[in-house]
Amino acid sequence: xxxxxxxxxxxxxxxxxxxxxxxxxxxxxxxxxxxxxxxxxxxxxxxxxxxxxxxxxxxxxxxxxxxxxxxxxxxxxxxxxxxxxxxxxxxxxxxxxxxxxxxxxxxxxx
Amino acid sequence: xxxxxxxxxxxxxxxxxxxxxxxxxxxxxxxxxxxxxxxxxxxxxxxxxxxxxxxxxxxxxxxxxxxxxxxxxxxxxxxxxxxxxxxxxxxxxxxxxxxxxxxxxxxxxxxxxxxxxx
Numbered sequence: 001x002x003x004x005x006x007x008x009x010x011x012x013x014x015x016x017x018x019x020x021x022x023x024x025x026x027x028x029x030x031x032x033x034x035x036x037x038x039x040x041x042x043x044x045x046x047x048x049x050x051x052x053x054x055x056x057x058x059x060x061x062x063x064x065x066x067x068x069x070x071x072x073x074x075x076x077x078x079x080x081x082x083x084x085x086x087x088x089x090x091x092x093x094x095x096x097x098x099x100x101x102x103x104x105x106x107x108x109x110x
Numbered sequence: 111x112x113x114x115x116x117x118x119x120x121x122x123x124x125x126x127x128x129x130x131x132x133x134x135x136x137x138x139x140x141x142x143x144x145x146x147x148x149x150x151x152x153x154x155x156x157x158x159x160x161x162x163x164x165x166x167x168x169x170x171x172x173x174x175x176x177x178x179x180x181x182x183x184x185x186x187x188x189x190x191x192x193x194x195x196x197x198x199x200x201x202x203x204x205x206x207x208x209x210x211x212x213x214x215x216x217x218x219x220x221x222x223x224x225x226x227x228x
Contacts, residue, residue, distance in 0.1 A: 002154070035214045037155070044205055044218045045147075045155065051212065088155050092213045097169050099145065099213070104154040 003028060004089055004102035011108040016079050020105045022072040022089030028100060032092040034072040036065055039086045039104075048087075049074060079109050112136040112217040114206050119222030122196055130222060132189040132206030140164070140184035143209035146191045148202035149221075156202070159191065160209065174200075196226045 005023040012018040022034065036049040047056055049065035052072065064075045072089055089102040118130040132144070146158040159170045159180040168180050179192040189206050203223050207215035 033212055033214055035216075039155075044220050046218065047214075047216045050210060050214050050216060056216070086154075090155075090157075090215070098171055099157040099160060099215070101147075101155045101157060 002103040003093060003100040004091065006087075006089060006102035006105045008103070009106045009108065011110055012079055013110050014079050014081060017075065017077045018079060018107065019076075020074040020087050020089075020107070022074070022102050024070050024072070024091065024100075026070060027095035028070070028091050028093050029067065029072050030070045031094055034065065034067055034089055034091045036063075036072075036074045037088045037090065039088065041085070045088065076107070081109050083107060084109050112208065114208065114217060114219035116204060116206050116219045116222035119204060119224045121225045121227060123228050124197060124226055126196055127192065127194045128196065128224060130191040130193070130204055130206075130224070132191075132219060134187045134189065134206075134208070137208070139187040142211065143213075144180075144182060144189045145207045145209060145215045146178075146180060146189075147205045147207055147215065147218075148200075148224075149205070150199070150202040153202075158204070160213075161189070193224070196224075198226050200224065201226050 033051045037045040039045045052067040053065040086104045113135045115133045145160045161180045177195045181190045203221040205221045206219045208217045210216040
């Protein structure tokens with residue numbers, strides 16, 4: 001059971017938009033930066049979003065992050081088949097002094 | 111560019127030890143904290159440990175506390191994970207990742223697989 005809760009799977013058609021939620025608590029999401037990672041099949045995770053809503057320069061602006069209270073959301077617009085991957089949220093847990101990941105969400109682009 | 115290359119993985123019997131290494135390049139290693147993260151076959155990401163840039167602080171996941179030790183040698187731009195009393199449930203691909211200076215892993219290596227089996 002992960003400290004951060006994500007839906008196991010989401011799906012949408014090419015060109016559409018999808019959101020992935022990440023639910024935590026006051027000791028995790030509410031008071032610490034949230035990151036999002038993309039893991040394509042058979043590859044290492046890659047940072048998509050950091051500091052709740054900032055994108056590394058190499059990441060297209062189709063990817064966005066937001067946070068409100070104890071929840072965070074990853075948004076992906078203009079879906080492409082190449083976006084099919086597992087997506088993980090992560091943050092620091094201030095009460096336990098550990099980093100925590102969500103359980104991951106598998107994105108299918110139909 | 112930032113490069114992280116893990117090594118040292120392999121097949122090991124339960125109860126034995128193994129040391130993983132992570133060679134860093136492309137950035138000032140001594141200025142960044144570093145993480146170990148693992149992924150069991152078919153499972154999600156599990157954070158293992160973090161070490162501060164100067165080694166002054168180390169934190170561990172409860173599942174490995176007392177069995178694993180994270181360390182670093184800034185003179186060699188290298189990160190290590192000493193794993194002892196290994197169990198079958200420690201079987202995973204182990205990734206090293208650089209910390210962004212805000213307690214967020216940013217750059218990741220390609221991982222090294224560890225299999226604990228008799």
